[in-house]
Amino acid sequence: MNINDLNFKLSRRTLMGGAALLAATQMLGASNARAQNADRKFAAALGWTTYDSGRHLQDGFTAAVQELGGNLTTTDAGFDAKTQTDQIDSLIASKPDALFITPADAVAIAPAVQRAITAGIPVFCADSAVPGVAVNTTSMSNNFGMGAYSCEHIAKKLGGKGKIARVLLPQNESWDQRTLGMEWTLRRYPDIKIVADWAFALAGNVTPRQAVDNILTANPDIDAIWCAWDGAAVEGTLAARAANKPDLIITGIDGGSQAFTYIAGPSQLKLSMAQSFYEMAYLSVFYAQQHLSGKKTPRLVITPTYAVDESMLKAGIPDDFDVPGRAAELGWVRAV
Incomplete structure (x- = not known):
């Protein structure tokens, strides 16, 4: 063995030993942080826990509290603003160290959120902003950008000319921004005509499937349907299959x-703007911990969105794409 080989082995051994020590130190630091935060009491007033979005949000809150420390109480309003308002008031009375909220109807629950702030409880929102209320941190997607991007996808597929319908989601002010982004994109495509609109109402009796059935019956020559959320897109895909519209773009x-499975099918559902729900929730807990430790926190965080099409799902259907770092491992690049 020459001296260079010896130096290499010593250097490599030193490097590996240092990496192991760093990893051990980081694990010890995380363990200490959990111990220091163990007595912190958190509450989450979730607007919904159904669908992939609600499940990923709930998983993000749960994992973050487990990893960063504290105890978590969770309620589920099932998309009902009155129920969520009552749940927020009940959680205020329990005097948590911080309150997490995912609003289904942000305008309707704004007074209850203000009551929490007035009571001195730090509030952290995920997925949607609550208008007129100064919460500590809101972690959410660029809704305007997602609407614009998905509309651009349709416009390019149609070569800038065709007939489209829209399934809208005006219930939440943040979600409605998607429609505004879509409309902004269409200004550059005057030969694309909107021939039908349907606005979903949480308390309504018409389902997205029924609405798309009616749209396709009234407009048999339609080229595409832009949907403000994946639930409508999936139901629209089922309607398109029933109507024998294999070339429809949704x-x-x-x-x-669920959406990824249809996209990978392949099916009429061609694109989903995949939001980082898990990361939104995790950020809420992380910044609550930072705030309670006397550190600065951002007022607004825009989390990554990935424009997922069939080509990105060749290796399988990932359910953990929105766990921080996982999208990079998949080779996905942030779109918005």
């Missing part, structure tokens, strides 16, 4: 296993 917004 896009959605949210991401998750």
Whole structure:
């Protein structure tokens, strides 16, 4: 063995030993942080826990509290604003160290959120902003950008000319921004005509499937359907199959296993703007911990969105794409 080989082995051994020590130190630091934060009491007033979006949000809150420390109480409003308002008031009375909220109807629950702030409880929102209320941190997607991007996808597929319908989601002010982004994109495509609109109402009796059935019956020559969320896009795909419309183009917004399965099919559902719900929730807990430790926190965080099409799902359907770092491992690049 020459001296260079010896130096290499010593250097490599030193490097590996240093890496192991760093990893051990990081694990010890995380363990210490959990111990220091163990007595912190958190509450989450979730607007919904159904669908992939609700499940990923709930998983993000749960994992973050487990990893960063504290105890978590969770409620589920099932998309009902009155129920969520009552749940927020009940959680205020329990005096948590911080309150996490995912609003289904942000305007309707704004007074309850303000009551939490007035009571001195730090509030952290995920997925949607609450208008007129100064919460500590909101972690959410670029809704305007997602609407614009998915509309651009349709416009390019149609070569800038065709007939489209829209399934809208005006219930939440943040979600409605998707429609505004879509409309901004269409200004550059005057030969694309909107021939039908349907606005979903949480308390309504018409399902997205029924609405798309009616749209396709009234407009048999339609080329595409832009949907403000994946639930409508999936139901629209089922309607397109029933109507024997194999060439119809459908896009959605949210991401998750259900939509990805249809996209990979392949099917009429061609694109989902996949949001980082898990990361939104995790950020809420992380910044609550930072705030309670006397550190600065951002007022607004825009989390990554990935424009997922069939080509990105060749290796399988990932359910953990929105765990921080996982999208990079998959080779996915942030679109918005």
